[in-house]
Amino acid sequence: MAQSATASERVVVLMTPEEKAAVVERARSSGISVAGFIRQAVERFDPAVEAELAEIEPLIATLEESNEEAWRALNRAEAALDQALDQLARSRSGHAAG
Numbered sequence: 001m002a003q004s005a006t007a008s009e010r011v012v013v014l015m016t017p018e019e020k021a022a023v024v025e026r027a028r029s030s031g032i033s034v035a036g037f038i039r040q041a042v043e044r045f046d047p048a049v050e051a052e053l054a055e056i057e058p059l060i061a062t063l064e065e066s067n068e069e070a071w072r073a074l075n076r077a078e079a080a081l082d083q084a085l086d087q088l089a090r091s092r093s094g095h096a097a098g
Contacts, residue, residue: 007035 015023027037 013038 023037024034027034030037032040
């Protein structure tokens with residue numbers, strides 16, 4: 001949607017003070033006006049993309065859970081390896097002393 005040279009139509013959107021503050025802050029941090037920010041958001045919105053994102057959200061959650069379990073397994077393996085290395089060191093020092 002290309003922006004015409006002169007914006008002449010007005011759209012009134014009601015929102016909570018918190019929503020307005022978020023829009024104002026996001027526009028400010030983007031270095032554009034609130035109107036420009038909203039125009040860009042409207043241009044970029046694609047219902048098909050939103051539907052795809054909704055479909056992959058459960059997959060992302062599953063991946064995150066799997067990743068967390070992998071880290072727990074790695075931590076358990078590292079602890080077991082440390083314990084085995086400690087036992088080996090004690091065993092070697094016992095043989096060397098004898």
